Amino acid sequence: MPLKKGKSKVALVPTMGALHKGHLSLIKIAQQEAEIVVCSIFVNPTQFTDPKDLEKYPRPLEHDIKMLNDAGCNIVFMPTVKEMYPLFPKPEKWHIDLGPAEFLLEGEFRKGHYQGVTQIVKKLFDAVNPDIAFFGQKDFQQVLMIKNMVNVFDLPLEIISCPIIREEDGLAMSSRNIHLSATDRKNALVLNKALTYTKDHFNKLSISELLSHAKAMINNTPGVELDYFTIADESTLLPITNKDVKNSVALVAAKVGDTRLIDNMLL
Numbered sequence: 001m002p003l004k005k006g007k008s009k010v011a012l013v014p015t016m017g018a019l020h021k022g023h024l025s026l027i028k029i030a031q032q033e034a035e036i037v038v039c040s041i042f043v044n045p046t047q048f049t050d051p052k053d054l055e056k057y058p059r060p061l062e063h064d065i066k067m068l069n070d071a072g073c074n075i076v077f078m079p080t081v082k083e084m085y086p087l088f089p090k091p092e093k094w095h096i097d098l099g100p101a102e103f104l105l106e107g108e109f110r111k112g113h114y115q116g117v118t119q120i121v122k123k124l125f126d127a128v129n130p131d132i133a134f135f136g137q138k139d140f141q142q143v144l145m146i147k148n149m150v151n152v153f154d155l156p157l158e159i160i161s162c163p164i165i166r167e168e169d170g171l172a173m174s175s176r177n178i179h180l181s182a183t184d185r186k187n188a189l190v191l192n193k194a195l196t197y198t199k200d201h202f203n204k205l206s207i208s209e210l211l212s213h214a215k216a217m218i219n220n221t222p223g224v225e226l227d228y229f230t231i232a233d234e235s236t237l238l239p240i241t242n243k244d245v246k247n248s249v250a251l252v253a254a255k256v257g258d259t260r261l262i263d264n265m266l267l
């Protein structure tokens with residue numbers, strides 16, 4: 001049953017658990033904007049395209065609950081798979097038009113991923129009935145897809161994108177970082193380095209020079225297999241060919257050892 005709100009503003013921070021400082025930053029921002037902050041923890045099977053990825057997704061529940069308690073989060077919502085998908089493992093009907101950006105980048109490498117993401121986020125919104133919901137810019141395309149889903153259903157809520165929290169050496173925090181070996185961990189730094197290089201040289205080099213330098217940095221790093229590195233228009237995610245586009249973003253995805261990581265930087 002949705003939360004009885006009265007006059008209090010309710011914020012939702014959806015997560016898949018294995019919480020880190022990136023998640024806590026969303027909780028903190030949410031606390032500044034709303035009286036009641038709900039954090040959901042649900043490892044959503046319908047957004048995984050690789051069963052091994054789903055199986056090994058970290059689930060340190062007690063640690064997560066302690067972190068949320070210490071952060072002063074008001075409500076933790078941890079539904080079971082059967083509660084969210086009563087027919088599971090039978091698929092439920094869900095398909096919405098998320099626009100052409102659904103099929104780019106993550107959507108190309110994880111086919112159907114954003115249908116699964118928007119399916120569960122809609123269910124979470126229905127269950128919690130928030131006024132406002134917070135997502136990380138780390139999953140840049142995800143924020144765009146969720147905003148499109150909100151438009152499709154004309155939902156009366158605000159979607160806020162929050163800055164990427166990084167380790168001191170620049171690696172974007174991610175629950176999947178736990179799978180990195182010590183060597184992978186060092187190699188993974190090239191993602192942030194390639195993005196930073198692109199940002200620092202954006203006014204000096206052409207797009208094709210930027211792309212070839214950044215890709216070479218990544219391709220020359222052992223144990224790192226590039227899926228994509230692109231410089232795109234923030235709102236369409238289509239690659240840009242010149243710098244007339246006002247708001248652009250560099251986005252990267254790569255396998256580091258056995259772990260697939262994503263990152264991005266506004267330019």
Ligand SMILES: Nc1ncnc2c1ncn2[C@@H]1O[C@H](COP(=O)(O)OP(=O)(O)OP(=O)(O)O)[C@@H](O)[C@H]1O
Nearest residue numbers: 015016017022135136138139164165173174175176
């Ligand atoms: N480093 C970060 N900084 C800010 N927000 C983040 C960061 N990492 C994750 N988030 C956000 O937290 C929310 C929950 O993400 P999720 O539980 O999938 O964690 P994650 O660390 O992104 O894990 P993974 O990418 O390995 O699944 C998402 O909105 C995500 O964008």
Ligand SMILES: CC(C)(CO)[C@@H](O)C(=O)[O-]
Nearest residue numbers: 014015016044117120139
């Ligand atoms: C938004 C989300 C919680 C939906 O499962 C997930 O994709 C995530 O953690 O980014």
Ligand code: BAL
Nearest residue numbers: 016047048113139142
């Ligand atoms: N944070 C993105 C969720 C996923 O990788 O499935």
